[in-house]
Each structure stands twice: as structure tokens, then as C-alpha cells.
Amino acid sequence: MNIIDGKLIAEQIKTEIATEVRKMIDNDINPPHLAAILVGEDGASQTYVASKEKSCKEVGFTSSIYRYPASTSEADLLKAVDFLNEDEEVDGFIVQLPLPKHISVDKIIERINPKKDVDGFHPINAGRMLAGLPSYLPATPFGIMQLIERCNIETEGKNCVVLGRSNIVGTPISILMSRNSKHANATVTICHSKTQNLKEITQKADILIAAIGKPNFVTSDMVKEGAVIIDVGIHRTPSADTKSGFKLCGDVDFLNVSKKASYITPVPGGVGLMTIVALLQNTLKAAKKEIYQ
Numbered sequence: 001m002n003i004i005d006g007k008l009i010a011e012q013i014k015t016e017i018a019t020e021v022r023k024m025i026d027n028d029i030n031p032p033h034l035a036a037i038l039v040g041e042d043g044a045s046q047t048y049v050a051s052k053e054k055s056c057k058e059v060g061f062t063s064s065i066y067r068y069p070a071s072t073s074e075a076d077l078l079k080a081v082d083f084l085n086e087d088e089e090v091d092g093f094i095v096q097l098p099l100p101k102h103i104s105v106d107k108i109i110e111r112i113n114p115k116k117d118v119d120g121f122h123p124i125n126a127g128r129m130l131a132g133l134p135s136y137l138p139a140t141p142f143g144i145m146q147l148i149e150r151c152n153i154e155t156e157g158k159n160c161v162v163l164g165r166s167n168i169v170g171t172p173i174s175i176l177m178s179r180n181s182k183h184a185n186a187t188v189t190i191c192h193s194k195t196q197n198l199k200e201i202t203q204k205a206d207i208l209i210a211a212i213g214k215p216n217f218v219t220s221d222m223v224k225e226g227a228v229i230i231d232v233g234i235h236r237t238p239s240a241d242t243k244s245g246f247k248l249c250g251d252v253d254f255l256n257v258s259k260k261a262s263y264i265t266p267v268p269g270g271v272g273l274m275t276i277v278a279l280l281q282n283t284l285k286a287a288k289k290e291i292y293q
Helices: 006-026 043-059 074-086 105-111 123-131 139-150 170-178 198-202 271-287
Strands: 033-039 062-068 092-095 159-163 187-191 207-210 228-231 235-238 246-249
Touching: 006 043, 006 139, 006 271, 033 043, 033 074, 033 271, 043 062, 043 271, 062 074, 074 092, 074 105, 092 271, 123 170, 139 170, 139 228, 139 271, 159 170, 159 198, 170 187, 170 207, 187 198
Parallel strands: 033 062, 033 092, 159 187, 159 207, 207 228
Antiparallel strands: 235 246
């Protein structure tokens, strides 16, 4: 069993990004500028944005955070998006999800300039990805693909099962894994809450990507010997063994599933760290105008 070390790979990519940024500065080009809009006091969102800000500093990016109370109206948030769309100093920005229930996520995402949509959620970027055109890839699927590539995991002709069909992870990763490219070319099955005989399907998976949002959902009897396990989930569960009273776990029962896996991502220390790095890579592409001229 091999642990897929997301922390190590993320640091390698950050070093590569930092080198690019230094070259830009040496050539009197402004470093990439990544901004984030944060609405409300959601703890996980605040942690993610803080990690993004820290990572920006590590690679030499400029970082800005625009904070708004949960009571902010949809109209005012749209104005904030318009402001960043028009700010020539900002290369890319994200609107951190989830948003308060009175705000339409779709309206906000559709308002973002696709050229600055470094989260890769805008319908134009989603459509370009589907068509195989240059686009900003959603950060988590982008990060997963890089883990697979940098660990040189064989994917061609393999059975890949994706648990979850969200627009953020499940659906885009299924598209990327089925692409006609070196580190893809897999035969992909998407499973969800209405899938019948789920265990029979997962037991045939050479590569299992769990993004179903349920702690420890994938058990050892659902996995075949030698499978590659990519765990996208992250959950806080009660624990008497820690000072905080909780521990982090994923969608996969790591302790038991790892005994059967050939490769597996830990939680924490796996996919989550790659999500922020992928966001940085998209922002670097935006600054260099590699996707849209």
C-alpha cells in the first residue's frame, strides 16, 4: 500500500509556481493577484480562505479578501462581483461557497467574468472543459488529476468509479478521467444516491474516487484488492482520543480500506491540499493569459 502524499506534491507544485512568479517579477511583470469574496461566518469557509491567503504569500502572489456579513443582499454581492470583474489588478477571484440561502449561487457564478473564474465553475468554463478546450478546471478535480499524474498511476483502460455527481467534483472528474489523454483514458462509472447494487459496482473499480459527502462511507468490503482510492471527503467526527474532541476523516474508512488498496489518499494530507494548489495554478494561468487571450 502506497500513501499518496498530497502535502509533498502540493509543496513541489508551490515551488514550481514560486519560480514562475520570481521570473515574472524579474521581468517587471506584476505577480498574480488572487481575490476571494467571503460571505458569512462559516467555519470551514474561513479556514479555506485563510489557507488560500497563506499559500498565496508562500508563492509570491498578491492576495485580497473581501468579507461580507451573512445578511448581505444578493444585489450587493452581485455588485461586489462586478467590482472584481472590472478591477484590472485582479487576475482571478473566487466566491467562497456555500452562500447564505437567500442568495442564488447560480446567479453569482454566472456573473463572474469567465476570464477571472479561477474556480472553474462558470458555465462557459464548464462547457469548454466538456468540449476539451482550454479552460480553468475546477480546483478539486484538477488537483486529483495531478495526484494521479505525479504518482504515475496507470489509468488507461482501467475501470474508474466515481461516488458523487456534484458539479464541483463528481461530474467534472468523471469527464477528465475519461478524456483521451495520457493520465486518463479510463472507463468511468458515476454512482449516486439512486444507484442500485452499489457494492457490486465499486468492487470492480480499479480506481475509486469517493466524493459522496458521508464519513467513512466506503468500507473494505466495497473495495477490490489493489484498487487506487482517492478520498475527496473531509468531515469532523467526535473523538475521545483528541484534545479537541473531534478528528478529521474522509468518505473512506482509511484504516481498513488501506489494507487492500495499492494507493490511497489520507485525510487530512491528501486531496484537500491539492485543491488550493490547483487554484493557484489557475490564477497563474490567468495572470499569464494562457487560457483567454
